[in-house]
Structures are given as structure tokens and as C-alpha cells.
Amino acid sequence: MCRHLAYVGPEEPLGRLLVEPPHSLFRQSWAPRRQRYGTVNADGFGVGWYAPGDPVPARYRRAGPIWADLSFADLARVVRAGTVLAAVRDATLAGADAEAAAAPFAAGRWLFSHNGAVAGWPDSAAHLVSALPPVDLLSLQARNDSAFVWALVLHRLRSGDTPAQALGEPVRLLARAAPASRLNLLLTDGETIAATAWGDSLWYRTEPGRGTVVASEPYDDDPLWQEVPDRTVLTASRTGVLLAPLEDPAASPTPGSARAGSPSAKEPCH
Template sequence: MCRHLAYLGPPEPLGRLLVEPPHSLFRQSWAPRRQRHGTVNADGFGVGWYAEGDPVPARYRRPGPIWGDQSFADLARVVRSTALLGAVRDATVAGADGEAAAAPFAADRWLFSHNGAVRGWPGSLAPLVTSLPPAELLSLEARCDSALVWALLLHRLRAGDNEGQALADTVLEVAEAAPGSRLNLLLTNGDTITATAWGDTLWYLAEPGRRTVVASEPYDDDPHWQEVPDRTLLAASRTDVLLTPLKDPHAQEGAHDPLASARTKEPST
């Protein structure tokens, strides 16, 4: 369920990345090619981007389908950015959160999106709530699983964990509490992209020194797109893409510990 994309590179209009490609995020809202769960991503969308000289991202989010928003069409045509995160939300059971449940979520310099679902929500994550201070719980933007996963991740980031460790620990904690969850998480601070492949598709396209794109699925037929293996942490900049296997807490004994395996630098052509 859901599709998302993050970009780092030279300034580009938002629409050149999210609307114009033949299999863009815009088209994936009704015709995804590799989505394993759900079919139509019409329950909200959003994009966050960074303006030159300002580390705090701007956002545009709406509760309806991306194809029906003419204001977004204008915005995507004229706004340029060197870093962005866009997402379209799978059609789900109706709720009261509306726009607040649409990614990207944001705080400080970070943008975040969750492609997937927490199995057994909300009861499965009830034990994890005690790890969050009351003020952080009361500050949740929405009452959906993605908002709580974001709160758990943000708590680690603000405590000083680096993006990769915070993302990996959050995924493993949620996966242990709710086996069978799909936890493809996507995070950017405007300079790097960190993501997990956990239960759904994740791909990247890299031109070292120029641009890096990480997405649920390729937005065109460029042969240089690379698929990320399941149970993997991805850490990317404009020059490198690093992949690290993650240990499923419910896998058999003897598997590698999370982040213990040597990181693999992925060559790009």
C-alpha cells in the first residue's frame, strides 16, 4: 500500500520528478506497476521540499487523490528543489484524520513516509507507547499507524541517534511487536536519504555526484534502476548508496545482527 519517492540532486521542478515521467508517482496513484498490496492510492498525497538556504522543509498535503488537485499541478510546475519527498496514500478505511494522515510527516529538518501497514494495529503497538513521553503522544498529527511509527523514529532522532540506526531500530522494534508488518520507511534531511525495504518494493537510481532517487518503484524504464533486497537498510547521499542487511527478529537463530554486516557500497553507472 502507498507509494513514495525521495530525490537529491540539482534543482528540478517538482513536476519533473513527480508528474512528468511515464510511470511517475502521479500515475502510480491509479496504476502502480509493482505494488503488492492495494490497488489505488487515492486517500491523500503530499510532497515536502527544501528551499535554498532554509533547512526546514515546506509541505503541501491534501486528503484527496493527487490527480484531482489543480493547485498541485500549478505548484509542481513552478517550484524547484534540490531535495524532496513525495507520497501517495493507499485507499483505506475511512477515518477522521484526512490530510493529517498523508505523508510526508515532518519535524525539524526531517521528512518521513511509511509505505506499508502495521499488523494488528492499534493493539499490537500498545506496549511501545510507554517508550514515548506524554507530550510526544499528544503531539501526534494523526491516529494512524504511520503517525505512531514516525513518533517512535523521531524520538530516537531527537535523542541523538543517526538516521540509519534510528530507522533500523524503529523497524526492528515494530516488527518484533507486530510480526508480519510491512515497514518500508523513507526519511530525508535534505542532504541524505535513509530507507528500509521490509515487506514491499524499494528501488534506487544513482548518478554519483549528480543525483540519487529512492522510490517504491521506478518512475521510468531507465536500465540503471536497482532493486533493494528485502530486509535491508539503505543510506544514500548524492555520491554513495550503502546497503546493510537487517535481521528479522522472528527469523531463525544464527542470522546476522542488525547493522553488524559490513556495509556494501553499491557502484552505479
């Protein structure tokens, strides 16, 4: 379910990233090529971007399908940005949250998206509410699983975790509570991208001078696209990508294994 994309690099019109490629995120809303769960991503969409000199991103979100929004077509044609996070949504469950349930979620300089589902939601995650302060629970932006995942991530960011740690620890926590969950997460602060591959597809393309794209699936057939292995956390900048393994809580720990996000666990990719 869902498709999402993050880009960091030279300024580009939103449409060049999200609409014009032959298998763009726009087209993935009705004809994804690699989506294994769900078929049509028409339950909402959103795009967040950063204007020069302003660390707080702007967002445009709607509850309906991206192809039906003529205002988005105009916006995508003229707005330019060097960092973008966008998503099209296939709802896990029916709900009344509408636009509030559509990614990207935001707080301060951060944008966040979740592609996947927490298995058995909400029962499977009920005992995890103790991981959040009461004010965070009362401040949930929607009542779906993605909003709860975002609350877990944001709490760790505010506690001082790096982006890779802030994504990796909630993924392990949720995977332990609901092992069949799919937890592909995207996070950006306007300068870098962090992401996890856990149960669904994730790809990246990086090229000096052209920036870095991280996406659920390639939007064209450029041979520079590379698939991220499952159970991986990715960090990316304008110049390259780092990959690190994410420990599966279902697997037995091995002595001396590197912790995801630590320097010894990282593998550079260009």
C-alpha cells in the same frame, strides 16, 4: 498500499520528478506497476521540499487524490528543489484525520514517509506506547499507524541515533510486535536519504551528476534502477548508496553478525 519517493541531487522542478516520467508517482496514484497491496492511492498525497538556504522543509498535503488537485499541477511546474520527499496514500483504515494523515510527516529539518501497514493496528502496537514519552504520544500528528511509526523514529533521532539506526530499531520493534507488518520507511534531512525495505518493494537509481532517487517502484525503464533486497536499510547521498542488512527479529541471531548501520555491515553501491 501507498507509493513514495525521495530525491537528492541537482535542483529539478517538482514536476520533472513527480509528474513527467512515464510511470511517475502521479501515475502510480491510479496505476502502480509493482504494488502488491491495494490498488488505488487516492486517500491523500503530499510533497515536501527544501528551499535553498532554509533547512526547514515546506510541505503541500491534501486529503484527496493527487490527480484532482489543479493547484498541485501549478506548484509542480514552477517549484524547484534539490531534495524532495513525496507520497500518495492508500489508507489502511478509514479515519477522520484527512490531510494530517498524509505523508510526508515533518519535524524540524526532517521529512518522513511510511509505505506499508502495521499488522493488527492498533491492538498490536498498544504495548509499544511505553517506548515514547507521554508528550510524544500527545503530539501525534494523526491517529493512524504511520504517524505512530514516525513518532518512534523521531524519538530516536532526538535521542542521537543516526538516520539508519532511527529507522532500523523501530522496524525491528514493530516487526517483533506485529510480524506481518510492512515497514518501508523514507527519511531525509535535506542532504541525505535513509530508507528501509521490509515487506514491500523499494528501488533506487544513482548516477553522478544526476543525483539519487529512492522509490517504491521505478518511474521509468532506465536500466540504472536497482531493487533493494528485503530486510535492508539504505542510506543515500548525491553520489551513491550504502546498503546494510536489517536483522529479522523472527530469525535466530548468529554470533558475530554485524549490526545494521555499522561500518562492517555496509556495502557500497554506485
